[in-house]
Amino acid sequence: MTSHELLPLALLASSLLPGLIIFGLPEAWVGVRTFLNLFAAIAKLGLVAMLLAGVAAGEAYGVRYAVLPGLELALKVDALGMMFITLSAVLWLFTTVYAIGYLENAPHRSRFFGFFSLCVTATMGIALAANLFTFFIFYELLTLSTFPLVVHRGTDKAMKGGTVYLAYTLIGGTALLAGIVWLHHLLGHTEFAHAGIAAALGPEYAGQLKIIFLLLIAGVGVKAAIVPLHGWLPQAMVAPAPVSALLHAVAVVKAGAFGIVRIVYEVYGAEFAQSLNLLYPLALFAAVTILWGSFRALFQNDLKKRLAYSTVSQVSYIVLGVALFGPIGTIGGLVHIVHQGIMKITLFFCAGNYAETLGIHKVSEMDGAGRRMPLTTLAFSIGALGMMGAPLTAGAVSKAWLIDGATAAHMEWAIWVLWTSSLLNAAYFLPILWRAWLRPVPATWPEEHIARRGWRETTLLLLLPPLFTAAATLAAGTFADSEATPLAWAKLIAEREYVGKGAP
Amino acid sequence: MLEPLFDPLVWLILLPLAWATLAFVLGPGRGAWPAIAGLATQCWLAIELAQKVGAGGVTNHVVGGWGAPLGIDLAVDGLSAAMLLLTQAVALPLAIYARSYFKLNDPAGTWFWPLMGFLIAGLNALFVSADLFNLYVTLELVGLAAVGLVAAGGGAQQVAAALRYLFATLVGSGAYLLGVALIYGAYGTVSISTLLPLVTNDAPRLVWIAGGLMVSGLMLKTALFPFHFWLPPAHGGAPAPVSALLSALVVKASFYLILRLWLGPLQTVLPAFAWLLAMLGAAAIFWGSWQAIRAVKLKRLIAYSTVAQLGYLFLIFPMLAAHGALEAGVMQIFAHGLAKAGMFAAAGVLIKATGQDTVAGLAGSVERLPVTMFAFGLAGMTLMGLPPSSGFLAKWLIIEVALAQGHWIIAMVVLAGGLLAAVYVLRVLRQAFLLTPASATLTPVPRMLEWSAFALAAASVLLGLRGVELMRLLGAMA
Numbered sequence: 012m013t014s015h016e017l018l019p020l021a022l023l024a025s026s027l028l029p030g031l032i033i034f035g036l037p038e039a040w041v042g043v044r045t046f047l048n049l050f051a052a053i054a055k056l057g058l059v060a061m062l063l064a065g066v067a068a069g070e071a072y073g074v075r076y077a078v079l080p081g082l083e084l085a086l087k088v089d090a091l092g093m094m095f096i097t098l099s100a101v102l103w104l105f106t107t108v109y110a111i112g113y114l115e116n117a118p119h120r121s122r123f124f125g126f127f128s129l130c131v132t133a134t135m136g137i138a139l140a141a142n143l144f145t146f147f148i149f150y151e152l153l154t155l156s157t158f159p160l161v162v163h164r165g166t167d168k169a170m171k172g173g174t175v176y177l178a179y180t181l182i183g184g185t186a187l188l189a190g191i192v193w194l195h196h197l198l199g200h201t202e203f204a205h206a207g208i209a210a211a212l213g214p215e216y217a218g219q220l221k222i223i224f225l226l227l228i229a230g231v232g233v234k235a236a237i238v239p240l241h242g243w244l245p246q247a248m249v250a251p252a253p254v255s256a257l258l259h260a261v262a263v264v265k266a267g268a269f270g271i272v273r274i275v276y277e278v279y280g281a282e283f284a285q286s287l288n289l290l291y292p293l294a295l296f297a298a299v300t301i302l303w304g305s306f307r308a309l310f311q312n313d314l315k316k317r318l319a320y321s322t323v324s325q326v327s328y329i330v331l332g333v334a335l336f337g338p339i340g341t342i343g344g345l346v347h348i349v350h351q352g353i354m355k356i357t358l359f360f361c362a363g364n365y366a367e368t369l370g371i372h373k374v375s376e377m378d379g380a381g382r383r384m385p386l387t388t389l390a391f392s393i394g395a396l397g398m399m400g401a402p403l404t405a406g407a408v409s410k411a412w413l414i415d416g417a418t419a420a421h422m423e424w425a426i427w428v429l430w431t432s433s434l435l436n437a438a439y440f441l442p443i444l445w446r447a448w449l450r451p452v453p454a455t456w457p458e459e460h461i462a463r464r465g466w467r468e469t470t471l472l473l474l475l476p477p478l479f480t481a482a483a484t485l486a487a488g489t490f491a492d493s494e495a496t497p498l499a500w501a502k503l504i505a506e507r508e509y510v511g512k513g514a515p
Numbered sequence: 516m517l518e519p520l521f522d523p524l525v526w527l528i529l530l531p532l533a534w535a536t537l538a539f540v541l542g543p544g545r546g547a548w549p550a551i552a553g554l555a556t557q558c559w560l561a562i563e564l565a566q567k568v569g570a571g572g573v574t575n576h577v578v579g580g581w582g583a584p585l586g587i588d589l590a591v592d593g594l595s596a597a598m599l600l601l602t603q604a605v606a607l608p609l610a611i612y613a614r615s616y617f618k619l620n621d622p623a624g625t626w627f628w629p630l631m632g633f634l635i636a637g638l639n640a641l642f643v644s645a646d647l648f649n650l651y652v653t654l655e656l657v658g659l660a661a662v663g664l665v666a667a668g669g670g671a672q673q674v675a676a677a678l679r680y681l682f683a684t685l686v687g688s689g690a691y692l693l694g695v696a697l698i699y700g701a702y703g704t705v706s707i708s709t710l711l712p713l714v715t716n717d718a719p720r721l722v723w724i725a726g727g728l729m730v731s732g733l734m735l736k737t738a739l740f741p742f743h744f745w746l747p748p749a750h751g752g753a754p755a756p757v758s759a760l761l762s763a764l765v766v767k768a769s770f771y772l773i774l775r776l777w778l779g780p781l782q783t784v785l786p787a788f789a790w791l792l793a794m795l796g797a798a799a800i801f802w803g804s805w806q807a808i809r810a811v812k813l814k815r816l817i818a819y820s821t822v823a824q825l826g827y828l829f830l831i832f833p834m835l836a837a838h839g840a841l842e843a844g845v846m847q848i849f850a851h852g853l854a855k856a857g858m859f860a861a862a863g864v865l866i867k868a869t870g871q872d873t874v875a876g877l878a879g880s881v882e883r884l885p886v887t888m889f890a891f892g893l894a895g896m897t898l899m900g901l902p903p904s905s906g907f908l909a910k911w912l913i914i915e916v917a918l919a920q921g922h923w924i925i926a927m928v929v930l931a932g933g934l935l936a937a938v939y940v941l942r943v944l945r946q947a948f949l950l951t952p953a954s955a956t957l958t959p960v961p962r963m964l965e966w967s968a969f970a971l972a973a974a975s976v977l978l979g980l981r982g983v984e985l986m987r988l989l990g991a992m993a
Contacts, residue, residue, distance in 0.1 A: 079983060082911070165949055166950065174945060182934065188930065189930055
């Protein structure tokens with residue numbers, strides 16, 4: 012085996028093997044478990060760095076293995092996949108640190124971190140998949156490995172949320188499977204390729220291809236929480252905060268959004284999808300989701316639920332960018348995969364901090380939280396401003412490219428959708444900031460677990476991850492135009508995706 | 516003639532008979548170690564045989580030097596070799612499991628080892644028999660050993676279940692025998708290879724009746740809906756290792772026989788029944804799943820799941836002429852065989868540990884028996900047909916063949932069946948993830964029980980990554 016075959020496998024193994032070992036560790040071996048977790052996360056980052064350099068230089072990595080005659084498990088590393096991989100690997104490290112702090116003294120930590128690692132492995136697999144068949148395998152593995160995390164607390168409420176989650180995702184998975192087998196039957200393969208593979212079929216297949224597109228998008232749309240398939244997401248908020256962070260920023264919803272990107276660009280091909288009139292309806296669904304999510308977020312008093320509806324809305328920015336036919340919209344959508352990830356994970360880390368430190372779960376309990384926890388609230392504010400698309404944040408970059416993309420695609424209504432959503436974002440985030448910073452501190456907090464020690468408003472393990480991701484949100488916005496930023500990488504992808512189509 | 520002495524084919528039948536007899540001589544409850552040693556050897560023999568068949572095609576063996584039509588013919592092709600492989604692969608971990616499961620003085624385990632030996636010998640002989648009457652004899656041997664295993668539990672309920680089972684199995688093999696007699700009357704032979712060119716499209720009406728009788732008898736023995744009435748009490752009531760053997764292997768034997776007739780001597784007659792069988796198969800999937808979803812008892816749930824999973828096997832008949840359908844069926848046989856053995860084994864652990872056979876009693880099992888629940892989950896994954904399990908490959912193959920043939924409805928049934936399976940599997944998992952109730956007590960269970968269940972369930976998932984080998988073996992068909 013050459014190193015070009017081994018590296019993608021190592022990327023999977025770097026979280027799979029530690030995960031399997033962690034399952035076997037006794038509960039009390041905190042040190043060993045923590046070491047394994049961090050070692051794996053850092054080792055993975057090393058691998059990612061190697062691959063990033065290679066992919067940027069145009070190297071091709073991949074490995075294949077036949078499961079059945081004519082049916083291959085295939086991994087490849089390309090620019091698009093690397094974007095998702097890098098995001099996941101970086102945020103995995105932060106989330107692991109955070110989870111170690113968050114779950115201190117909680118029961119069943121071996122089980123938790125075991126499934127946590129499996130979940131990251133599945134996410135890596137989704138990013139590495141070189142065909143729809145492989146994509147599906149990891150997509151379903153992701154469903155299975157996140158279920159135990161969602162129901163981790165073992166309460167009736169957790170069970171209810173977990174069941175709803177599974178019902179949605181398994182039904183979505185079935186639709187996806189139907190679409191994939193159908194496509195495999197027509198084409199004989201389901202490889203991802205630049206400019207798509209579906210166009211190879213003659214025009215007489217247009218009808219079937221439209222139905223298949225619907226099945227595939229419905230399948231991944233469940234995880235991407237496109238309205239009306241989003242019902243599971245607010246329910247899944249019963250999970251512990253690190254899981255919510257992971258679900259929202261990295262693993263589950265991103266897997267759905269990433270699937271949409273792959274299907275539109277590399278299964279159908281943007282041009283072919285456009286010629287079948289598939290992109291416009293997709294853009295409409297994305298627009299409805301953006302508005303509906305933001306609108307519902309307005310009325311949530313539960314902090315995590317408000318963030319959940321915000322996710323519903325924000326993930327569809329990615330879908331909208333993909334559906335805006337043209338390289339500029341593509342860049343906007345792709346870069347938002349990363350930007351939404353770092354902003355949303357910041358918000359969820361902060362929400363977890365409020366809950367763990369002061370017992371604050373509701374927006375109405377946020378009064379004065381900024382004075383008691385200034386650093387957390389600072390991070391939260393940066394994340395929230397980013398979501399609104401305020402200048403100098405990552406969100407502003409995404410929004411600017413999406414708006415330019417909509418103009419280039421002559422879909423002016425999409426610009427209105429984006430502006431309306433920004434206003435709604437402001438309407439549900441600003442009151443939180445106002446309460447936290449400007450309202451007086453109440454006499455007692457709902458349930459204070461962690462006392463203040465000097466400048467440390469909560470434990471360091473909980474405090475540092477959101478501060479880092481908040482800083483990243485600012486950096487990605489401020490230095491967007493320099494090299495080695497998500498934006499630069501998104502441009503690279505768009506260049507390769509629209510070869511010779513006048514990419515900027 | 517030294518050659519037969521080393522033929523794995525013969526030893527696969529003789530060895531289980533040998534350790535069964537030894538166990539019988541050793542006395543009640545004894546004989547576990549000879550059985551395990553024998554099965555380990557058999558596993559090796561089955562692998563040898565599979566490699567031979569995979570490389571060189573069909574092997575024939577003539578017992579006592581008398582060829583057809585006078586003597587007993589044994590024949591192995593890819594399908595038989597695959598079934599032999601599955602049988603030994605499931606039986607060995609189950610034997611290890613059973614050794615820990617039955618304590619020496621357990622009345623339910625008194626005659627387990629001899630009966631298991633006869634059962635395995637019967638199964639192995641069935642898979643290599645090349646004439647219809649021989650097949651009847653082996654079928655009867657398998658049926659009686661299975662009834663004995665169910666009855667060995669000794670309780671009133673188990674005896675009632677065993678009697679019902681006995682009735683079903685006798686009627687089933689009786690109908691089959693009647694069919695064989697009619698065929699013999701019509702053609703004067705029961706050898707499959709001799710019959711092959713004789714039975715043509717314009718066969719006399721009698722042969723059609725014979726075909727109908729044989730298939731109905733075998734349907735009854737395979738517990739195809741609506742002939743499944745005997746299965747849930749028998750499989751749900753027996754001790755766990757017995758349930759596992761019955762669900763994983765015994766019902767597959769009669770299905771194998773239908774497949775043999777279909778692909779062999781009756782290939783011009785039976786396709787007339789194809790859609791009837793497929794419809795019953797679809798009904799089995801829905802009815803079995805529905806009953807599993809409603810079941811109160813854990814083992815009842817698993818038994819009804821068997822009814823549902825057997826339904827998939829019958830979906831392949833309308834497409835059997837097409838490439839890929841047989842492969843799909845065999846993949847499902849393997850997937851269900853391994854997964855169901857693992858699941859019943861896991862259920863046995865859960866029942867022993869919690870002291871009750873109900874789904875509701877499982878609360879907190881994930882916490883207290885993580886290995887067993889993991890095994891249950893993996894087996895459940897295969898039954899749901901989720902990747903990367905072998906159940907997923909089976910489902911994929913069936914759907915793809917169905918689409919290639921334009922049978923949309925079959926593809927949809929398979930997809931719906933997967934979701935229904937998810938409902939009943941998750942009913943169990945969901946309960947197990949709940950917090951442990953304060954009142955719950957837990958009897959410690961031997962680790963070997965947990966890990967042998969885990970091995971079977973894990974095998975059902977890992978087979979999903981080695982589908983190519985199995986398909987290659989099936990390529991070596993008569």
